[in-house]
Amino acid sequence: MKISRVLLIFAIIALIFVPSSLSSLGNAKYPRIVASDEVMATAYNSLEAQTDSTPWITASGTRCRWGVVAANHLPIGTKIKIEGFGDKIFIVEDRMNKRYHRKIDIWMPSYKQAMQFGSRKIKYYIIES
Numbered sequence: 001m002k003i004s005r006v007l008l009i010f011a012i013i014a015l016i017f018v019p020s021s022l023s024s025l026g027n028a029k030y031p032r033i034v035a036s037d038e039v040m041a042t043a044y045n046s047l048e049a050q051t052d053s054t055p056w057i058t059a060s061g062t063r064c065r066w067g068v069v070a071a072n073h074l075p076i077g078t079k080i081k082i083e084g085f086g087d088k089i090f091i092v093e094d095r096m097n098k099r100y101h102r103k104i105d106i107w108m109p110s111y112k113q114a115m116q117f118g119s120r121k122i123k124y125y126i127i128e129s
Contacts, residue, residue, distance in 0.1 A: 031079075031081070031089065031127040031128065032127065032128040033081075033125045033126065033127060033128075034126050034127070034128050035125070035126040036123060036124065036125045036126070037102075037123070037124060037126075038121055038122065038123045038124075039073075039102050039103055039104055039121070039122065039124070040102075040103050040104075040119060040120070040121055040122075041082070041103065041104045041105070041106060041117075041119070041120060041121070041122040042103070042104075042105050042106070042114075042117070042118070042119045043105065043106045043107070043108045043113065043114035043115075043117035043118075044070070044105050044106070044107060044108065044114055045064075045107065045108050045109065045110060045111050045113070045114045046064050046107075047111060050114075058070075058093040058094040059076070059093070059094045059095040060076045060077070060093040060094065062093050064094075064107050065107070066107070066108075066109060067088065067089070067090050067091060067107075068090070068091060068093045068094055068107040069082075069090045069091070069092055069093070069094065069104050069105060069106050069107065070092070070093075070094035070095055070096045070104070070105040070107070071092050071094075071095075071096070071103070071104045071105070072095055072096050072098065072100055072101055072103075073101055073102050073103075074092045074126075075092065076092055076093060076095075077091065077092065077093070077129070078091070078092040078126060078129075079091055079092075079126070079127040079129055080092070080104075080124045080125060080126055080127060081124065081125045081127060082104075082106070082122055082123075082124045082125075083122060083123045083124070083125075084122065089127060090106070094107070104122065104124065
């Protein structure tokens with residue numbers, strides 16, 4: 001009986017203090033989500049037909065790589081997580097044609113991968129920077 005009470009008290013203390021202490025550590029594995037939304041998403045890769053005359057350079061001046069997304073409705077540098085991609089954190093470093101307002105375009109290493117992704121509705125989470 002004494003042991004179960006001790007365990008119960010320990011569990012309550014852990015629930016109260018552990019989450020706040022984890023957030024103060026700034027653990028990148030559990031980033032703080034500040035907002036979420038659902039939008040249509042597509043995928044692109046570095047072909048002139050899908051971009052412009054500088055297909056490997058993003059609108060922010062960085063080089064295209066896995067983890068780059070294009071979005072006109074989010075500021076450059078915004079970090080997001082996309083459902084279906086595990087713990088991968090993407091960064092908005094590119095822009096789309098100005099006719100697209102609430103859409104995300106995910107950079108993929110190959111044309112085949114971009115085509116396989118297609119167009120779908122996704123949920124994303126904005127991560128505190």
